[in-house]
Amino acid sequence: MEIGLNLDAAFSALSDPTRRAILARLAEGEATVMELAAPFEMTQPAISQHLKVLEDAGLVVRRIEGTKRPRRLAKAGVEAMDQWLAMLRKALEKNYDRLDQVLASMEQQKKGEQQ
């Protein structure tokens, strides 16, 4: 399964704005390396290297079509990150409720002091 290692790679992949932009482009559908490279001021090898990072992280897959290698989004990696983040989100909701209670009881106490 290697979920732990993949999370390292997946989050690391998303930490780069170029790679996030590539993923955003792929969210609109399949694209070749040259198409993906076009919007950037980087060389083609640079984009190929970014794509390798995204593939190794399980966020992108490739297809073969003549000399082209069109990429598209891969489900696995995205889902893994999503699930991990869900844990934090849940905790935040729970803690927020707890904070509400604390604040409420502090209000109560304040009123008591004033009277």
Place this chain on the structure above:
Amino acid sequence: MEIGLNLDAAFSALSDPTRRAILARLAEGEATVMELAAPFEMTQPAISQHLKVLEDAGLVVRRIEGTKRPRRLAKAGVEAMDQWLAMLRKALEKNYDRLDQVLASMEQQKKGEQQ
């Protein structure tokens, strides 16, 4: 808003397993630096440095209590990442539908060839 820069920092912060473990611990509630450091074989300065990374990324906030500096989860950063990932998730759902159609039409074609 600085959302772009923060996403860099936020995703980068999550790419380290120590920092993910710290966040997982904080998901259960506030903790001091020493408490957070305990499970690891790292020195205290190392943990303080990880915490700085998490704070700079907007994933953690600190409170002052005597000489202690208890940390807890921060909402902003987590939500930012979550929203960005939601975009990918949506795209995957949409593309999956599309793929279903493609596969279906390929099956059709195959049947035609065989007959």
Place this chain on the structure above:
DNA sequence: TTTGACAATAAGTAATAACTTATATAAGTT
């Protein structure tokens, strides 16, 4: 069958990251 387009890989470089040890600071304790 040469030429051009598409893409991957290799080697080099400069910046950054993740640690370490050593030291500093500030509050709590005796």
Place this chain on the structure above:
DNA sequence: AACTTATATAAGTTATTACTTATTGTCAAA
């Protein structure tokens, strides 16, 4: 006041990252 606890900061080291240019491999088309 001296000692301890809790934490931060600084400086140094090594590994990794994000690029670059140069080169190679493949297919397609003239």
